[in-house]
Amino acid sequence: MGILEKISEIEREIARTQKNKATEYHLGLLKAKLARYRSQLLEGPKSSSAKGEGFDVMKSGDARVALIGFPSVGKSTLLSTLTSTTSECASYEFTTLTCIPGVIQHNGANIQLLDLPGIIEGAAAGKGRGRQVIAVGRTADIVVMMLDAIKGDVQKELLTKELEAVGIRLNKSKPRIYFKQKKGGGISFNATCTLTKISEKMVQLILHEYKIFNADVVFRGDYTTDEFIDVVVGNRKYMPCLYVYNKIDQISIEEVDRIARQPHCVVISCNMLLNLDYLKDMVWNYLNLITVYTKKPGQKPDFDDGLILRSNCTVEHACHSIHRTLVENFKYAQLWGKSAKYNGQHVGLSHKLCHEDVVLIAKK
Structure with a gap:
């Protein structure tokens, strides 16, 4: 057997x-x-040396988002709309047959968005190209699950079940x-x-x-x-997930309101370009990213090229992001923004930074 x-x-x-x-x-x-x-x-x-055909996509940018969903829910349309990448779109199923990467530019960050081929039922058992899709999904920072608003919550339950079967736990914390x-x-x-x-x-x-x-x-x-x-x-992956319901222009306003009030849910329409800016903001929040700006002595802050860091990062993380030798020569940092008690506050390496803080690094 x-x-x-x-x-x-x-x-x-x-x-x-x-x-x-x-x-x-x-x-x-x-x-x-x-x-x-x-x-x-x-x-x-274990004895097999051949790994089989996969989706070898180099990780780039400040974060990676996996776009997962059943065929023909609008994943390729969303990729083409949010990024400069064109993914083939058509009214028939399985238009996308390989992994197509694109880049969302938001708050100065480059967020890699992977349009993965449509998952079918039984993907965890190897049907379709489900195992390759899921393997790439595990390398992402968050999952964006694309759903058809017309079909209600059926797709969400089926996809969650498939991902659970391969050890991906959505919106759950690791047991203590x-x-x-x-x-x-x-x-x-x-x-x-x-x-x-x-x-x-x-x-x-x-x-x-x-x-x-x-x-x-x-x-x-x-x-x-x-x-x-x-x-x-021990090989479980705990990932944040956004449930994105597409085609809201084809359902009643009452149903849109019901879906939008559910936790971790965003309602959009790719064809009518509805709510896409809010979706980008939600992706940013779920990735726990912040932008920190740098400043040189006697000059204005550089608001064109900020540092993209994770939430709860410290001045030390900012130093590593600028140059690896900066921590060794660190004297103090001057700070402006939400995390500062007053403008120009002197802080050390362990000080936690907030979104849109401005930092000046003084060297020995």
């Missing part, structure tokens, strides 16, 4: 098993097996579970709070399924069996 058949059999057994106290250990073991087989499917045969294998001593289990979704016995059963008999496990929150399996597997 192949891996795909094993996965299908386990999924069918999970679906037909009633969820209650008597079956929770059985279901936990099934989920652990399912996660193990899915990891094997994605990794491919400490897990480390050791050479002996058995399984040491501790929890800093009351656990209602998993027990020590379940933790041991899952670890035994992965042939792990010696490990330290500490739960720093009340987490589920699935979340613990994610920590054990």
